[in-house]
Amino acid sequence: MIRVVQGDITRLAVDAIVNAANETLLGGGGVDGAIHRAAGPELKAYTRTLGGCRPGDAKISPGFRLPARFVIHTVGPVWHGGDQGEAEVLRSCYRRSFEVALENGVRTIAFPAISTGVYGYPKEAATRIAVSVMRAFEPRFDEIIACCFSADDAERYRRLLAE
Ligand code: AR6
Numbered sequence: 001m002i003r004v005v006q007g008d009i010t011r012l013a014v015d016a017i018v019n020a021a022n023e024t025l026l027g028g029g030g031v032d033g034a035i036h037r038a039a040g041p042e043l044k045a046y047t048r049t050l051g052g053c054r055p056g057d058a059k060i061s062p063g064f065r066l067p068a069r070f071v072i073h074t075v076g077p078v079w080h081g082g083d084q085g086e087a088e089v090l091r092s093c094y095r096r097s098f099e100v101a102l103e104n105g106v107r108t109i110a111f112p113a114i115s116t117g118v119y120g121y122p123k124e125a126a127t128r129i130a131v132s133v134m135r136a137f138e139p140r141f142d143e144i145i146a147c148c149f150s151a152d153d154a155e156r157y158r159r160l161l162a163e
Helices: 030-039 041-050 086-103 123-140 151-162
Strands: 002-006 016-021 058-062 070-075 108-111 143-148
Touching (some): 041 058, 058 086, 070 086, 123 143
Parallel strands (some): 016 108, 108 143
């Protein structure tokens, strides 16, 4: 089942939440900052040991003070106009996050709208990619949540999921 939830991903009591991180995995703004604040300083102490993360890849950590058991950190593409392989990297973020989740026994997982904030990926195109990879992995999870910060984003996911 794929569900759209509007709100703060740090509040979700799922097996894993996905973080839209940067290559350092040491925190930042947006959803990354919110996750690090809510998880506590133990998270940064842990991600420091992970050796960073390439765009399109994903790495896992405990959730520490979060209600979620794990955080899966992925690094989306920075939008440079669309001819720099951005779509392939974004697709890989979702795919690798699901693969790492499966390796760790995750049954319920929530994603933010990766790359659509500071990294500037056009929302409609990013949502189409998110929805298509979610559909592909849907049978292997109990619940996949598209966690949207704004009502507009939630409406976009609902519309594309209904297609
Ligand atoms: N819960 C759910 N979604 C959120 C939350 C939240 N608490 N906060 C923001 N969003 P962004 P990016 C949404 O910029 O584009 C960081 O500095 C937000 O509305 O967080 O992948 C990292 O360190 C948007 O829809 O991530 C990187 O340097 C979505 O999350 C860089 O930003 C993603 O926006 C990554 O940029």
